Amino acid sequence: xxxxxxxxxxxxxxxxxxxxxxxxxxxxxxxxxxxxxxxxxxxxxxxxxxxxxxxxxxxxxxxxxxxxxxxxxxxxxxxxxxxxxxxxxxxxxxxxxxxxxxxxxxxxxxxxxxxxxxxxxxxxxxxxxxxxxxxxxxxxxxxxxxxxxxxxxxxxxxxxxxxxxxxxxxxxxxxxxxxxxxxxxxxxxxxxxxxxxxxxxxxxxxxxxxxxxxxxxxxxxxxxxxxxxxxxxxxxxxxxxxxxxxxxxxxxxxxxxxxxxxxxxxxxxxxxxxxxxxxxxxxxxxxxxxxxxxxxxxxxxxxxxxxxxxxxxxxxxxxxxxxxxxxxxxxxxxxxxxxxxxxxxxxxxxxxxxxxxxxxxxxxxxxxxxxxxxxxxxxxxxxxxxxxxxxxxxxxxxxxxxxxxxxxxxxxxxxxxxxxxxxxxxxxxxxxxxxx
Amino acid sequence: xxxxxxxxxxxxxxxxxxxxxxxxxxxxxxxxxxxxxxxxxxxxxxxxxxxxxxxxxxxxxxxxxxxxxxxxxxxxxxxxxxxxxxxxxxxxxxxxxxxxxxxxxxxxxxxxxxxxxxxxxxxxxxxxxxxxxxxxxxxxxxxxxxxxxxxxxxxxxxxxxxxxxxxxxxxxxxxxxxxxxxxxxxxxxxxxxxxxxxxxxxxxxxxxxxxxxxxxxxxxxxxxxxxxxxxxxxxxxxxxxxxxxxxxxxxxxxxxxxxxxxxxxxxxxxxxxxxxxxxxxxxxxxxxxxxxxxxxxxxxxxxxxx
Numbered sequence: 001x002x003x004x005x006x007x008x009x010x011x012x013x014x015x016x017x018x019x020x021x022x023x024x025x026x027x028x029x030x031x032x033x034x035x036x037x038x039x040x041x042x043x044x045x046x047x048x049x050x051x052x053x054x055x056x057x058x059x060x061x062x063x064x065x066x067x068x069x070x071x072x073x074x075x076x077x078x079x080x081x082x083x084x085x086x087x088x089x090x091x092x093x094x095x096x097x098x099x100x101x102x103x104x105x106x107x108x109x110x111x112x113x114x115x116x117x118x119x120x121x122x123x124x125x126x127x128x129x130x131x132x133x134x135x136x137x138x139x140x141x142x143x144x145x146x147x148x149x150x151x152x153x154x155x156x157x158x159x160x161x162x163x164x165x166x167x168x169x170x171x172x173x174x175x176x177x178x179x180x181x182x183x184x185x186x187x188x189x190x191x192x193x194x195x196x197x198x199x200x201x202x203x204x205x206x207x208x209x210x211x212x213x214x215x216x217x218x219x220x221x222x223x224x225x226x227x228x229x230x231x232x233x234x235x236x237x238x239x240x241x242x243x244x245x246x247x248x249x250x251x252x253x254x255x256x257x258x259x260x261x262x263x264x265x266x267x268x269x270x271x272x273x274x275x276x277x278x279x280x281x282x283x284x285x286x287x288x289x290x291x292x293x294x295x296x297x298x299x300x301x302x303x304x305x306x307x308x309x310x311x312x313x314x315x316x317x318x319x320x321x322x323x324x325x326x327x328x329x330x331x332x333x334x335x336x337x338x339x340x341x342x343x344x345x346x347x348x349x350x351x352x353x354x355x356x357x358x359x360x361x362x363x364x365x366x367x368x369x370x371x372x373x374x375x376x377x378x379x380x381x382x383x384x385x386x387x388x389x390x391x392x393x394x395x396x397x398x399x400x401x402x403x404x405x406x407x408x409x410x411x412x413x414x415x416x417x418x419x420x421x422x423x424x425x426x427x428x429x430x431x432x433x434x435x436x
Numbered sequence: 437x438x439x440x441x442x443x444x445x446x447x448x449x450x451x452x453x454x455x456x457x458x459x460x461x462x463x464x465x466x467x468x469x470x471x472x473x474x475x476x477x478x479x480x481x482x483x484x485x486x487x488x489x490x491x492x493x494x495x496x497x498x499x500x501x502x503x504x505x506x507x508x509x510x511x512x513x514x515x516x517x518x519x520x521x522x523x524x525x526x527x528x529x530x531x532x533x534x535x536x537x538x539x540x541x542x543x544x545x546x547x548x549x550x551x552x553x554x555x556x557x558x559x560x561x562x563x564x565x566x567x568x569x570x571x572x573x574x575x576x577x578x579x580x581x582x583x584x585x586x587x588x589x590x591x592x593x594x595x596x597x598x599x600x601x602x603x604x605x606x607x608x609x610x611x612x613x614x615x616x617x618x619x620x621x622x623x624x625x626x627x628x629x630x631x632x633x634x635x636x637x638x639x640x641x642x643x644x645x646x647x648x649x650x651x652x653x654x655x656x657x658x659x660x661x662x663x664x665x666x667x668x669x670x671x672x673x674x675x676x677x678x679x680x681x682x683x684x685x686x687x688x689x690x691x692x693x694x695x696x697x698x699x700x701x702x703x704x705x706x707x708x709x710x711x712x713x714x715x716x717x718x719x720x721x722x723x724x725x726x727x728x729x730x731x732x733x734x735x736x737x738x739x740x741x742x
Contacts, residue, residue, distance in 0.1 A: 405691030
């Protein structure tokens, strides 16, 4: 009987608490005309550190606006949180989210406030702008620099084995043989973090475009397939080749990204196909990597056409649920992010993964060598291409599992590519694209 | 003793119950209403809504009716065929091992052994630990290069396999961890079942000179049947819809090799294919019902015949 009463009391207390928090949600900005903005970012260092720095520098310039950074998990779980919060009108005042196909999947015209009319819209890089545009309206400003999907390599290990930076796949495989003979693991793969297995396929996209410029359009229209386009199939084949030739670290199935970076920085592994965004964190742990780790584009068949595949940075967006004085404050915050002061604040807090696509923003001089290696590709016309997910909304969710299977010898390259072609069908149908 | 007499009286009272139920209840039927509302809002409406949404292409922001296309897509999903067989393997392996090990441990822990109470808590302890915690711990222990299990095997001169990274072993490794975690509950059910066997039977058997094996075969095994039925049904249902341990340990990997129906469904949901994953849940519902309902009928009928 007594326990019943205790239980009832606890229940009432919980109700009272719930009532309190629901009530205080609406009146969080009651501190004397001060506007408070909530800013949702994913929980990696590369996002939280620049976000905190932006919030601090912005408040220093606008003392009556305060920005609170909130975090969410990354990956598909984060995608779900974003979609759920948008659909329930419960989104933060501004939020960080991918550009490109994932941006298209959150129904921007329905959920976001356009910023095309803002003064800074003209300062944004054209490539970036296309990745945050829907129905002719621009919706976001860039957060961080462009990222390259390329091969990070250990310069000392290359010098010791007498290997040059390869421009073609044949050169790459020849270099692997030399590295292996010199006692170094030629290619690092880390399949416990399944997403890291996709680089051989996704990072090879410049080579696909170089061979078949219309691939992205045909692919979106269901006319071209990975399995039947030789240039596109090559990525899967390369993944299988490095496994079959025994060039991978022997614990590839049980290691994670951090182990892979350690191997690369310490020189037990020579090459790691990876996103350039990891360079900043790697330098923090292994200072030597700032000069010793370089970057080259994934090699293709033609040395003259070799180039880099780049990912545009994520965007910062305002949801339609932000209104009134909060909306004005949010617009000011976006203007600050897209200014040279904003770039500087971000770069100071965390080394950018590559050039920031805002006019007048230069890379700081002390960025890692791997980041510097991106610039020549970007500044040379025709030596870089946007990744497939920015030029086509069709991206299958199971690619990382398929590439793990191909890269572990469980499934052959051709079968993996065919399976991926099936996988993307669901995405295309979900988006209601014509021809699927 | 008291336990058995209560059981006996319940059994005797049971046949009279239906007749008593048909008499007009002194309470108004309106008393059913609160329970009916809770049941309707939390179970009936979502269930029928999910049947509807399984026939649509649903993106949270809007939906479009597409008939049975989702089911067609779902059954064409290459991971699904693998997931279906894996689910059955997983359910049968965990259920079978839990029955065998649970019964052996149950017999051991009802016999007169030293530190019986302590051992009973030790066996039950894994049930109390969070599944995700168990999964993460065993992921570390089963690491092929740095894990404790392969280190221990290494000192014996055995090269341990990649428990979770070799496609041949991944699913079975997870199943073994599931058994480790779940066998305590099976043992508990068996202990209750064995303790409730009247001591007279055992004494009579001993007087007649029955060996330990005959006591087990002729008395404990048949009379612990209700416990066996409970363990089989619970662990089979648990095995068919298992998800958390598999997700914590392998995420269905490497590749798709340890995917089960529930993880395939979860991945569709993660990818934003809400209609498709709802269709998957309807399929899972049908599969579990199709397996468990006849099995439960079959096992319970046998029990009555005894």
